[in-house]
Amino acid sequence: MTTENPLKIVDISEINQSTAEELYDAATSQGFLFVEGHGFSQDEIDTVFKLSKQFFELDSSYKTKYAIDSSNHGYADFGGENLDPKGQKKGEPKEALNITDLNFLTGKSSKEIPDWFYEDPERERIISDIVGRFYELSIKILKLLAIGLKIDDSDEVKGEDWFQSRHSPSKVSGSTLRFLHYPGQKSLNPETVIRAGAHTDYGSVTLLFQQENQEGLEIYSPISKQWEPVPFVGADKSKSTTAGPPLVVNIGDILSYWTAGVLKSTIHRVKFPAKVQITGQDRYSIVFFSQPNDEALLEPVPSAAVKSIQNRGANNAVTHITAKQHLDNRLAATYGWTK
Ligand SMILES: O=C(O)CCC(=O)C(=O)O
Numbered sequence: 001m002t003t004e005n006p007l008k009i010v011d012i013s014e015i016n017q018s019t020a021e022e023l024y025d026a027a028t029s030q031g032f033l034f035v036e037g038h039g040f041s042q043d044e045i046d047t048v049f050k051l052s053k054q055f056f057e058l059d060s061s062y063k064t065k066y067a068i069d070s071s072n073h074g075y076a077d078f079g080g081e082n083l084d085p086k087g088q089k090k091g092e093p094k095e096a097l098n099i100t101d102l103n104f105l106t107g108k109s110s111k112e113i114p115d116w117f118y119e120d121p122e123r124e125r126i127i128s129d130i131v132g133r134f135y136e137l138s139i140k141i142l143k144l145l146a147i148g149l150k151i152d153d154s155d156e157v158k159g160e161d162w163f164q165s166r167h168s169p170s171k172v173s174g175s176t177l178r179f180l181h182y183p184g185q186k187s188l189n190p191e192t193v194i195r196a197g198a199h200t201d202y203g204s205v206t207l208l209f210q211q212e213n214q215e216g217l218e219i220y221s222p223i224s225k226q227w228e229p230v231p232f233v234g235a236d237k238s239k240s241t242t243a244g245p246p247l248v249v250n251i252g253d254i255l256s257y258w259t260a261g262v263l264k265s266t267i268h269r270v271k272f273p274a275k276v277q278i279t280g281q282d283r284y285s286i287v288f289f290s291q292p293n294d295e296a297l298l299e300p301v302p303s304a305a306v307k308s309i310q311n312r313g314a315n316n317a318v319t320h321i322t323a324k325q326h327l328d329n330r331l332a333a334t335y336g337w338t339k
């Protein structure tokens with residue numbers, strides 16, 4: 001059975017006006033889309049999923065030695081996170097490894113990551129390779145969105161490089177590589193248990209790979225005002241025999257705030273598909289959250305489309321906060337930290 005796909009699939013192998021318009025269209029309507037022409041082969045994606053699965057199979061006593069810290073870096077054990085504290089009261093049935101403090105020139109984190117990744121140089125290589133490539137891809141997507149927004153040129157920066165100039169590869173940012181594992185417990189009731197509560201993402205853009213038969217991601221569609229699945233979509237074999245499946249891309253809160261809501265940060269969640277009660281199938285996802293540099297000021301994006309919206313997001317702010325202040329506020333709510 002194939003699930004109908006409510007989202008656009010945009011080929012971004014080339015940066016040009018028509019690609020930019022297609023992407024902009026999806027980002028201003030659903031806020032979620034699929035991207036093909038991303039450059040990751042099926043083999044490369046399989047390799048990352050395999051690494052993530054091997055990591056999650058390690059002893060809990062080992063993984064918890066690297067427990068998540070207040071900067072959102074480290075291992076989050078089952079029940080440790082709640083994305084929708086007002087909705088579901090209990091922590092969520094998932095585990096995650098977050099790697100933050102990334103330098104995109106080296107692909108490395110300046111924080112400690114589990115030493116298991118250093119036991120084999122290949123593991124370390126896989127991590128730094130995906131970090132660097134996710135960054136490049138996020139910059140390409142931000143450039144296409146900047147073209148779509150027709151951001152004004154200035155003396156300092158060309159409009160199409162406006163976002164890029166605030167996502168410098170070697171400056172500190174909240175950007176995060178995240179491996180997620182949702183076990184396929186047959187005993188859980190798919191109607192009542194939510195794997196990841198309804199939320200919007202915090203950053204600029206989010207890039208996500210999922211695998212076939214591990215569905216569960218849903219968006220609250222701004223168009224239909226209903227929950228709709230983000231199905232697994234396979235690669236278009238007529239375009240390439242080696243390319244991996246389209247990547248899920250969504251707009252985060254900062255980009256929505258920055259553009260006074262022109263770009264949509266759409267609510268999403270992860271549910272247990274009913275068939276998990278029969279198959280017991282786990283879900284794994286590989287996610288990259290791109291964030292502006294910490295000190296980037298969230299002043300309104302200089303674009304006619306943004307100027308035309310009154311009293312929303314950055315257009316409504318009396319003083320402009322930084323990307324870091326924005327992220328810290330959101331993380332405190334998610335993990336129940338008090339400031
Ligand atoms: O695992 C997924 O598919 C979604 C995860 C997610 O939305 C998140 O971590 O922000």
Ligand SMILES: [Fe+2]
Nearest residue numbers: 199200201268
């Ligand atoms: Fe999310």
